[in-house]
Amino acid sequence: MLAASVLALAALGACSAKTLDPADGSGAGSSPGIGGSIHLPPLPASCEDKSSLRCKKVDCPADSVPSTTxxxxxxxxxxxxxxxxxxxxxxxxxxxxxxxxxxxxxxxxxxxxxxxxxxxxxxxxxxxxxxxxxxxxxxxxxxxxxxxxxxxxxxxxxxxxxxxxxxxxxRLPRNSAEGHIPKIAVTTGGSDALECLLHRIGVDADEFTPESGGGRVNLWAGYKAAPSMLSNGQSVALPSARELWADSNRMLGYDMILMSCEGSDNLWNQPPDKLPDDVTERRPLEMHLEVRKYADLGGRIFGSHWHHRWINSGDTTPNDEYPKVASFSKGAADIGSVTVQVDDTFPKGIAFRDWLMQVGASTTAGKLSLVKAEHSVDIVDDNLAQRWIYGTDEGADGDERAADMVQYFSFTTPVGQKECGRMVFSDVHVTFGGDKLAAEPFPTRCNMSSSAELSPQEKALEFMIFDLSSCIQKEDDEISIPIPPVK
Structure with a gap:
């Protein structure tokens, strides 16, 4: 043990070895260093293997600044x-x-x-x-x-x-060569560009592929979005998002699914409701159940705007109604620019509020300015879901839309049971890639100029995506380190 102690001390390279006197048999000793003596802590039995990281720790002198490595x-x-x-x-x-x-x-x-x-x-x-x-x-x-x-x-x-x-x-990895990136599915849409947000926060373009490609982010074509993408300058067809949503086992191959807003709630209509003129297939009852099953079995869903219809579907799945985690407005509307409030009544909400200030997305703590804001959710059930961003709809008429509105909320799944998966829904949109750019293929659709900065609401969306990536726990629990250090 004495020999192992000398070897470990010599390996530090910052102080010369001194005769050790482990009178208590622990193998502890000292060596002169700057400001005093650096002490080796008692060595665990495994320190015969001097390559162990535990054997490379030192006790700093009591009068050193800092007092630890x-x-x-x-x-x-x-x-x-x-x-x-x-x-x-x-x-x-x-x-x-x-x-x-x-x-x-x-x-x-x-x-x-x-x-x-x-x-x-x-x-x-x-x-x-x-x-x-x-x-x-x-x-x-x-x-x-x-x-x-x-x-x-x-x-x-x-x-x-x-x-x-x-x-x-x-920083986190930009590609698979640098580290591990979750397997992510993005369903594209004509009114949102979540795939572009992932690209702009640093994920390399080569990681975006169809399901058949080797990328970590797979694109699936949604309503009013391009049916193809560009890969190495070549056009590559994208599979329909309907294929993904129809199969929970296929969805379970993804750690999370980001669903971009498609700009229409009529896609979920059931007979005899009318469909948009350019839509020939409805999203059937079975598809709703498969999407919900994915979340219940551990999947993570980010739904932008109209994708709340997967759970707000009393008219589409009347015999399999989803737990009422929120009350939805009867008629959603574009309410333009608005300043909303961050709910800071729970630990993550406090962190979100402070983070928005740190990244320059808020100029007043707890306030967030939105553009092209929508209102499709009135309130959430506090016993089942967590409100994150809320505000007041000044144009509400009290009939189609209430004055209260929730811009972002989350809940764990299965609803009301032990936490396994998670769903989050947001009326906050990415502020680029829509309108005339909607039909452009990835990555042409994305504004990737070197001077382009994320808008305040895009920074908020980035927080939400990484929060969705994190450990699933009760929504209002304190955050704690998931692993204790080995001493």
Whole structure:
């Protein structure tokens, strides 16, 4: 054990070895260093293997500043521009990372993390983190993870200092070569461009493919959107979103499904209701049940605007009515520009409020300005769903639309049971890629100029997408580190 202690101390390279006197048999000793002595903590039995990260920790001198070996920085989205809340940053033994499967299922919050982490931290609303008691060395593996987004890099850590990391080290992966990206399906639509939002937050264009391609983001053609995409300059046909929605097992191959607004609620109409002139097929009752089944079995759904019809469907699935998580307006309307309120009565709501200020999406805490706002949800059932953004519809007539409106809400599935999957619905739209650009194929549809910045509501949407990626838990629970560090 004494020999192992000397080897571990010498490996630090920051102080010269001194005769150790482990009188208590623990293997603890000291060596002169800047500001005092650096002490090796008692070594676990496994430290005969000096490559173990636990064996590369040091006790800093009592009078040193800082008093621990630490690593700090901010976690960013793949583009390296927007800081992210609730990301897990950790140091774990090489080769111990959990194999992340491409299938939605019920999982606890620690399922995606190894049990060998020696230092763990969770990012704050400003994206900041600080790991303490970090192993020392020239190639310490640092992992940044948010749900199934994961990237590992090697960093140099000096003893008894705070190693500050730049954004390019602590951002999430842009492609599969850099790390793991969740398997995501995006159903396109004529009134929204969620695929473009994913691209603009940093996911490489090569990761966007049809289902038959090898990309991590698969596009499915929705109503009034292009039936094809561009890949390496060539037009590639997209499968219809109807094929995906008709098969829950097919959907379960995706960690999450983002459904872009298609601009019409009539697509869900049942006989004898009239369909739009250019629509020949209805979304049948069975399709509603398959979409709901996907969420109940662990899937995650982001539904933009009219996609609330999958659950607001008393007229389409009268014999299989969905639990009434919200009350929907009888006639939705474009209400133009409006300032709405963030619900900060629950822990994540507080973090969302503060995050919006940090990223410049809000100039007043708790307020968010929207353009091209819609009103399709009046209120939510507080016992079943969580309201995130709400406001007042000044043009409400009290008949078709109430004065109260909810712009974004979420709930876990199955509704009222143990948390497994999650659905979120939003009237907040991406502010580019619609109108005349709707028929353009990806990525032509997206505004990818270097000077293009996300609008306030697009930043809010980015928060929602990464929040949907994170651990599924009760909507109003406190956030906590999903894995304890190994001492």
């Amino acid at each position: 630490s690593v700090s920085g901010r976690v960013y989205d793949p583009a390296g521009k927007v800081p992210l809340y609730n990301a897990v940053v950790y140091v774990a033994e090489p080769g111990s990372l959990v194999d992340l499967k491409d299938r939605a299922q019920c999982e606890d919050c620690g399922a995606h993390f190894p049990d060998t982490a020696t230092a763990v931290a969770l990012t704050k609303p400003d994206g900041s983190f600080k790991l303490t008691d970090v192993p020392v060395g020239d190639a310490i593996p640092l992992t940044v993870q948010l749900g199934k987004w994961r990237r590992t890099v090697e960093i140099k850590v000096e003893p008894c200092t705070d190693t500050k990391l730049p954004p390019d080290i602590t």
